[in-house]
Amino acid sequence: MLLEIIHDTHYSYDPNVEIAQHFAHLKPTSLNSQQVLESEVAINPKPAWSEENLDNYGNICTFFSLQNRHSELLISAKSIVQTSNIALVGSKPAETPAWELVREYFRYHSKTKWDPASEFLFSSPFINLRPEFAEFARANFTTGRPILEAAIDLTQRIYGEFHYVSKSTDIGTPAIEALNKREGVCQDFAHILISALRSLGLPAKYISGYILTNPPPGQARLIGGDASHAWVSIYIPSVDENGLLHGGLWCDLDPTNNRWGYGSPGEDYIHLAQGRDYADVSPIRGVIHGGSDHTLDVAVTVRPIER
Incomplete structure (x- = not known):
């Protein structure tokens, strides 16, 4: 496209x-x-x-x-x-490693092998690791569940349970406030999803960009009527023949529109910038x-x- x-x-x-x-x-x-x-x-x-x-x-x-x-x-x-629409090909959600294995892979210990995705594990200007976020995610991240399957399920849950309300929040609204209200805009939903994943010990980053919107039938496309968009990317390590984790792929998750895909949620998305949260992009x-x-x-x- x-x-x-x-x-x-x-x-x-x-x-x-x-x-x-x-x-x-x-x-x-x-x-x-x-x-x-x-x-x-x-x-x-x-x-x-x-x-x-x-x-x-x-x-x-x-x-x-x-x-x-x-x-x-x-x-x-x-x-x-x-x-x-052909971005990256990765494992099917049910074939990805259990989320606890990924958490342990990134848990620090002596002689830990450095993985660049580790940078996206910690608190950042708009992301605070809190037990409330981990508790929120636990309903989807059950024992032994494949990481991508659980992450997609959590994305779909935010899409189903939260209400998109324009101008209901601003850049200074904490993610925990949007979580409690169950409403916000795409930036809030992205920060909530990142906070939940990192609070479980899983790397996740913030993506800013654009998405092509389609006007209602019979109406012309508005000039200047679109907006910037935000979504999330979660790191999915690969598993070798010995069951050990190593370098993998990033998979994009859009909780605002219930979309996901390796490298991009779809060909109607334009990736502009990436970082720890909105402050970086x-x-x-x-x-x-x-x-x-x-x-x-x-x-x-x-x-x-x-x-």
């Missing part, structure tokens, strides 16, 4: 901003599930300095500095991405001098391109 993504961010400041430094995750990277054909970020006013780098998680980061006074800032990111953050009052408008459009 050939998709065009336009992500416009508009800040208005009062009084003017005197100087600013910004950091953005707005360019996707090519993966097994997608090929980035075009990607650009336009900034107005023009930065005095800008550069791109890859961060520790392989995300493209755009740094830019504004040295002149300005009352507005417009950041427009446009990408064209070829997605595939926020679209734009920075420091400004001035502009004590400001408004923010974000418009996202994801549309298919005819060949």
Whole structure:
């Protein structure tokens, strides 16, 4: 599927901003599930300095500095991405190792073999490991159950039991509050699922991106009416002929839409960035001098391109 993504961010400041430094995750990277054909970020006013780098998680980061006074800032990111419904092939859910074996594989002990997925086991800015999350997950992670089978079941449970309520939470809402309310948005559901998995001792990471939405029959696709999306990826180790675990694959889980798949939940998803939680992948953050009052408008459009 050939998709065009336009992500416009508009800040208005009062009084003017005197100087600013910004950091953005707005360019996707090519993966097994997608090929980035075009990607650009336009900034107005023009930065005095800008550069791109890859961060520790392989995300493209755009740094830019504004040295002149300005009352507005417009950041427009446009990408064209070829997605595939053939991402990665992994074990069937029922054939994955028992979740307790994976937990023990990642439990620290002397002479532990380092696995990079270990970085996604711990607390992070938006993820707190709490017994409430582990207790919530126990109904799905029963004794000896295959890890992916249990993770998919938990994903489906969040999808069935929780209510998606737009603007019911904000970036500062703790995951435990959303868990207790049983409502939130995709970011909350992703943080809840990650918190539950890590509280059991299982590696899980946060994925930000986009999903193609289909308008109701007879209605035109809205320009700027889409939004960023968030989902989760859980690490599934492989098992050798001796029953020992070793390097495996990441499997994506979307509790908002009840979707899953190795490498991607589907060809209508665009992977933008990954990290421990939202703090590692926020679209734009920075420091400004001035502009004590400001408004923010974000418009996202994801549309298919005819060949």
